[in-house]
Amino acid sequence: MNGILMSRRRLLLSGAAGASGLLLVGCDSLSRNRSVKRVLARAEGLTFATQRALQPRLALAREFSEADLSPVFKANGTMRPDTPQYLDLLEQGFANWRLVIDGLVDRAMALSLADLGRLPARTQITRHDCVEGWSAIGKWIGPQLGPILKTAGLRPNARYVVFHCADNLGNEPSKGGDQSAGRYYESIDLVDAFHPQTILAHSMNGAPLPVRHGAPLRLRVERQLGYKQAKYLMRIEAVDSFERFSGGKGGFWEDRGYEWYAGI
Amino acid sequence: MTANTHGSPAPPERIRRHSVVTRLTHWLNVLAVVVLVMSGLQIFNAHPRLYWGQAGANADMPFIEITSVVSGADGRRGVVRFGRHAVDTTGFLGLSGSLDDPMRRGFPAWATLPGYQDLATGRRWHLFFAWVLVLNGALYVLYNAASGHLRRDLWPTTRELAPTHVWSEVKAHIRLRWPTGEADKSYNVLQKLTYLSVIAVALPLILLTGLTMSPGFNAIAPWLLDVLGGRQSARTLHFIAAAFIVGFIIVHVGLVLLAGPWNLMRSMVTGRYTVRPDRRSPAQSPYAPSAS
Numbered sequence: 380m381n382g383i384l385m386s387r388r389r390l391l392l393s394g395a396a397g398a399s400g401l402l403l404v405g406c407d408s409l410s411r412n413r414s415v416k417r418v419l420a421r422a423e424g425l426t427f428a429t430q431r432a433l434q435p436r437l438a439l440a441r442e443f444s445e446a447d448l449s450p451v452f453k454a455n456g457t458m459r460p461d462t463p464q465y466l467d468l469l470e471q472g473f474a475n476w477r478l479v480i481d482g483l484v485d486r487a488m489a490l491s492l493a494d495l496g497r498l499p500a501r502t503q504i505t506r507h508d509c510v511e512g513w514s515a516i517g518k519w520i521g522p523q524l525g526p527i528l529k530t531a532g533l534r535p536n537a538r539y540v541v542f543h544c545a546d547n548l549g550n551e552p553s554k555g556g557d558q559s560a561g562r563y564y565e566s567i568d569l570v571d572a573f574h575p576q577t578i579l580a581h582s583m584n585g586a587p588l589p590v591r592h593g594a595p596l597r598l599r600v601e602r603q604l605g606y607k608q609a610k611y612l613m614r615i616e617a618v619d620s621f622e623r624f625s626g627g628k629g630g631f632w633e634d635r636g637y638e639w640y641a642g643i
Numbered sequence: 644m645t646a647n648t649h650g651s652p653a654p655p656e657r658i659r660r661h662s663v664v665t666r667l668t669h670w671l672n673v674l675a676v677v678v679l680v681m682s683g684l685q686i687f688n689a690h691p692r693l694y695w696g697q698a699g700a701n702a703d704m705p706f707i708e709i710t711s712v713v714s715g716a717d718g719r720r721g722v723v724r725f726g727r728h729a730v731d732t733t734g735f736l737g738l739s740g741s742l743d744d745p746m747r748r749g750f751p752a753w754a755t756l757p758g759y760q761d762l763a764t765g766r767r768w769h770l771f772f773a774w775v776l777v778l779n780g781a782l783y784v785l786y787n788a789a790s791g792h793l794r795r796d797l798w799p800t801t802r803e804l805a806p807t808h809v810w811s812e813v814k815a816h817i818r819l820r821w822p823t824g825e826a827d828k829s830y831n832v833l834q835k836l837t838y839l840s841v842i843a844v845a846l847p848l849i850l851l852t853g854l855t856m857s858p859g860f861n862a863i864a865p866w867l868l869d870v871l872g873g874r875q876s877a878r879t880l881h882f883i884a885a886a887f888i889v890g891f892i893i894v895h896v897g898l899v900l901l902a903g904p905w906n907l908m909r910s911m912v913t914g915r916y917t918v919r920p921d922r923r924s925p926a927q928s929p930y931a932p933s934a935s
Contacts, residue, residue, distance in 0.1 A: 418771070
């Protein structure tokens with residue numbers, strides 16, 4: 380009896396020691412392990428499916444009043460793209476800038492800022508939630524993406540919309556992790572693309588969109604985190620899959636380990 | 644092994660204390676909570692400031708901030724700021740790691756998952772084990788509500804809630820006098836209230852405040868923003884609820900170590916618990932007499 384007890388005690392103790400050792404020493408190697416990462420990433424699909432099942436298609440993000448506007452709206456990511464192409468466009472006040480809409484559409488388009496300004500615009504005061512944890516409230520004005528895509532005529536096999544941006548991003552020490560540089564891009568599915576609050580904002584807090592916030596045009600997709608709100612938009616491409624772009628995960632931060640579904 | 648005071652050997656009384664569901668969910672919960680706390684601190688480190696209200700970022704006044712400052716002769720120091728008050732926390736919060744190469748980070752490497760700074764991986768751990776906590780917690784609550792365990796063993800009776808009784812339990816705990824005989828076969832009122840505060844208050848609060856930080860969930864249940872005072876308030880409450888749970892774990896593990904770790908650990912692994920032999924008649928419980 381004592382022998383059994385002792386061996387069981389030893390088993391328990393070594394189990395406990397093994398478990399805590401695994402946790403304290405092995406966390407970092409587990410965090411780098413591809414299979415572990417793959418298993419952990421499966422929660423994203425469950426979260427996405429659950430939120431979409433509970434979320435009415437047109438359910439709106441909270442909208443605020445002018446009184447709620449953040450005194451300072453923190454800018455993050457690229458503050459000023461440094462490519463010659465962008466700097467040229469900026470110098471000319473974006474007179475020569477065109478938003479290209481192509482891919483799986485019947486009528487590819489190239490829209491100027493004036494063209495976009497003529498479209499019916501939506502004004503929304505919403506909360507911007509950075510993946511790092513902070514939030515800021517801003518007022519955005521711009522045309523809804525849905526009607527623009529309808530005008531372009533999405534082909535039946537289009538499933539996602541990819542946003543190509545003008546900026547190269549890299550070295551964001553606050554986030555840690557993969558710090559490799561690359562061209563910014565993002566993607567959303569058609570549920571979000573046709574959501575009424577998904578707009579192409581050319582105005583922020585009553586003024587033309589400032590450079591640090593993505594001039595001349597940025598995406599607002601209000602039911603997701605800040606990194607989905609692509610700045611410096613150049614081209615919107617309708618696709619059936621985003622696997623052929625860059626790292627294949629559907630966005631700059633997605634290629635660096637973040638969730639494609641950034642609703643949480 | 645044990646003998647009563649009259650010298651005649653009496654076999655220790657063994658009871659089945661924990662059901663297999665309770666034991667399984669307990670240990671899965673241990674794993675989930677450890678991962679959630681450590682990965683939560685990793686996420687917190689990406690922006691080690693807490694605010695009150697709907698929004699809040701660097702230009703806004705934080706409620707609590709962990710940072711580091713250069714202070715004259717001392718060089719760089721880690722500090723925690725509560726409003727206008729600052730506390731030096733060098734070596735733990737704000738600035739930690741080796742003396743030669745200190746790191747400017749909110750919580751130190753040993754407290755975060757992963758240890759190195761990596762918000763993306765911290766989020767992967769956190770959002771996976773959040774599901775483990777929720778599903779495991781749902782199994783625990785559903786099973787134990789159906790089996791009657793929650794009502795029978797965890798819900799305090801009116802008599803137990805009488806201030807004099809609660810006070811006698813507090814005194815017994817402070818003197819480290821553990822229940823014996825019949826009294827040792829059930830939870831005392833302090834245990835009941837503590838377990839219920841975790842099961843019915845802290846864990847639901849941490850789930851709801853977590854969900855209130857989700858912009859997708861805000862569109863599903865916008866009323867949570869009103870109930871909890873906004874997304875940044877929810878983030879602060881999430882942190883406070885986590886601190887409460889960490890506090891509970893420290894007290895819980897401490898009391899297990901003081902009250903007989905072998906017997907208590909075995910009961911949570913195999914389910915069997917050896918009742919402490921009675922020193923006096925059960926009628927005079929709780930617990931042992933005071934010296935008078």
